[in-house]
Amino acid sequence: MIEIDERFKRGLELxxxxxxxxxxxxxxxxxxxxxxxxxxxxxxxxxxxxxxALHQHRRGITSGAEGLYKTSVGYLNKYRPRALGLDVNxxxxxxxxxxxxx
Numbered sequence: 001m002i003e004i005d006e007r008f009k010r011g012l013e014l015x016x017x018x019x020x021x022x023x024x025x026x027x028x029x030x031x032x033x034x035x036x037x038x039x040x041x042x043x044x045x046x047x048x049x050x051x052x053a054l055h056q057h058r059r060g061i062t063s064g065a066e067g068l069y070k071t072s073v074g075y076l077n078k079y080r081p082r083a084l085g086l087d088v089n090x091x092x093x094x095x096x097x098x099x100x101x102x
Contacts, residue, residue, distance in 0.1 A: 004084050005030055011047065012086060020055040024048050043083050046075030050091070054098045069099050 011027035014020075031044040053068035072095065079088045 002084065008044065008047075008084060011051075015047070015051055020051040020058065023051040024055065027051070040079075040084055042075045043079050043086070043088075046072050046079070047086075047091075049075065050095045054095070057099055057101075065099065069095065 007026050007030040011023045011030070014023035014026060027044050027048050031041065031048060034041045034044060049068045049072035053065045053072055056062075056068060057065035073092055076088055076092055079086075080092075081087070081089050
């Protein structure tokens with residue numbers, strides 16, 4: 001059984017609470033300390049970029065948000081339907097919904 005890092009769990013909680021900047025910071029710390037050979041490193045990067053996309057979108061920086069959104073989904077697609085307890089399909093849908101809000 002794969003152990004899920006507490007920073008990943010905490011970052012996802014922050015994401016669900018709309019605390020995108022904080023989510024980015026928590027999971028980025030995990031990502032930076034994760035070995036490049038770890039199969040979940042890109043999952044972390046996808047969530048980091050999703051949080052950054054929604055943070056930028058909220059701030060009205062739509063071009064930056066769109067670019068981050070696209071790269072995030074690119075990373076996350078590799079982990080569909082689930083990885084490390086995350087329903088990746090639902091996460092991507094939440095991300096899309098957040099990007100469509102004004």
